[in-house]
Amino acid sequence: MVHSLNKEFSEIFPDIPADIDASGFDEARVPQHVAVIMDGNGRWAKKRMLNRLNGHKAGIEAVRETIRCASDIGVRYLTIYSFSTENWKRPQDEVVGLMNLFAKTMLAEVDGLDEENVRVMTIGDTSALPEDTQHAFAEAWEQTKDNTGMTLVVAVNYGSRAEITSAVQAVVNEALAQQEAGLEVAAVTPEAIASHLHTASIPDPDLVIRTSGEMRLSNFLLWQIAYSEFYCTPVLWPDFNRYDFLRAILNFQGRARRYGGV
Secondary structure: OOOOOOOOHHHHOOOOOOOOOHHHOOHHHOOOEEEEEOOOHHHHHHHOOOOHHHHHHHHHHHHHHHHHHHHHHOOOEEEEEEEEHHHHHOOHHHHHHHHHHHHHHHHHHHHHHHHOOOEEEEEOOHHHOOHHHHHHHHHHHHHHOOOOOOEEEEEEEEOHHHHHHHHHHHHHHHHHHHOOOOOOHHHOOHHHHHOOOOOOOOOOOOEEEEOOOOOOOOOOOOOOOOOOEEEEOOOOHHHOOHHHHHHHHHHHHOOOOOOOOO
């Protein structure tokens, strides 16, 4: 796929820091799908002697900035890891606050996303979310589903192990239904499993960005990122901006992707 910028490069990045050499930026090699593990909200808040929810609220601007920048440079899919299946273990007041924040933010942002031709979809088990939060995500999908620009994929109540388990179960059940004599083991193929993942309709990520300096996957897209490139930055998520995103893209463009080959 040939990418093209939706705005002039100088308009997207008007004040490039001195440490960034953007002369080698290649709009034809912008990753089609970027996935982001947004980490560091809690530490950002702790450094400022604020509660964790303040950190999550501060991170909203980084989300806006990343969506806008990704769309402008021609990224076709942007997946953001908003809430994992393990995050329910956090203190109840933080979880409740996050759910309310998701609902309010999605409702507040959807008109702007729609105007930018961004399509919004979710992956994960949204049925476990509070009704208001479910409604906000459903409304965003309904309003933007016909848009043809970048797709924003919000991973909410998402866990990759649960996703893969569910996909394998679906493949096995289909095989059993088609074979009265028993399961055809050959029916359980990588392609069959991939077709039952939440991301079946979108390509695998080319680039995974993780903020805050952590070096782990946190149960995120374990199947889909088998050959993704990784970029980790010490920047805490609320401080992440378009120039940090540009650093990640330039780093990605400097790599040779071999997919296991020579």
